Every structure is written in structure tokens, then in C-alpha cells.
Amino acid sequence: MKKVKINTVINNRTYEFSVAPNQTLLRFLREELGLTGTKCGCEIGECGACTVLLDGEAVNSCLVLVPQIDGKEVLTVEGLAKDSKLHPLQESFMDHDAVHCGFCTPGMLMSAKALLDKNPDPDEKEIRTAISGNLCRCTGYVQIVEAINDASEKIKE
Numbered sequence: 001m002k003k004v005k006i007n008t009v010i011n012n013r014t015y016e017f018s019v020a021p022n023q024t025l026l027r028f029l030r031e032e033l034g035l036t037g038t039k040c041g042c043e044i045g046e047c048g049a050c051t052v053l054l055d056g057e058a059v060n061s062c063l064v065l066v067p068q069i070d071g072k073e074v075l076t077v078e079g080l081a082k083d084s085k086l087h088p089l090q091e092s093f094m095d096h097d098a099v100h101c102g103f104c105t106p107g108m109l110m111s112a113k114a115l116l117d118k119n120p121d122p123d124e125k126e127i128r129t130a131i132s133g134n135l136c137r138c139t140g141y142v143q144i145v146e147a148i149n150d151a152s153e154k155i156k157e
Ligand code: FES
Pocket: 039, 040, 041, 042, 043, 044, 045, 046, 047, 048, 049, 050, 051, 060, 061, 062, 063
């Protein structure tokens, strides 16, 4: 299959590469760039474990083909911490014990970041809607919702 040329920014770093047009962003991140923080669950858009931001929008990277990121910016969970300092959402997930096995956590964090970037003061319903595409099979959602709410308070301070 003929490869296509892509220019993109991933976690604030510029990339130019050639890729098979049928490769998914999820597989590219994990297998070509080694960014394994983005998790591979269902690969059919059902679980949200693969959520990343594409130009600020939360997307399921298993449903995005790499050519779709040409000229766009991708943020993965590896890009959340700055200068070795965790993002307030990451701190808050730890403070609220909102991480058990951690498989859903990167996707939850990215969906929450997309929400707080657009709406710094969400109510509980808005938080639950924002993470409605992210499935957690072990923590449950109460601590996760509390963690996102608390992070929004801290970001506002
Ligand atoms: S792996 Fe993409 S939604 Fe499940």
C-alpha cells in the first residue's frame, strides 16, 4: 500500500513521517511512537480507553486513521504533565483514589481535560456526560467524578 506523508504535532513535538493510510492513530501512537499510555481496549469505539485530544477535541484514537491527523495537533496522556509536574487532573485522580487498575485512566483524563478546557466550571451532569464514553470496570464512577470536580476547583484557583 502506498504510504502517505503526514505533518503533525504530538505532545508539542513536530513530526513528519510517511505512513500506511489504513493505520489507526491508536496503533501508530503505541507501536510506532512507543506512547503506550493510550490504552487499547475494544478498538471499535466502545470503551474510551484510547481517548486522545485531536485539536482539543476528545476522540477515540482507534477510530481515527493517521492521515486524519495531518496538519493537526494531538495530545496524549504523556503530554499532560509539564516539567515533571503532574496535571491537576492527575493529582486529583490520585487524591480521590480514582485509579484502581488504571486501564481506563488515560482515557478518562483526556476526556476530562477536553471538558475543563472548554468548560472550567462543569456541574456533575456535565462531568458525567463528558466521560460517558469512557468505561471503568473497577473503580466505579463516583471517585472519578469527584476527582474531576475537584480538579476544576484547583484549576480555577
Ligand atoms: S479502544 Fe478505542 S474505544 Fe475502545
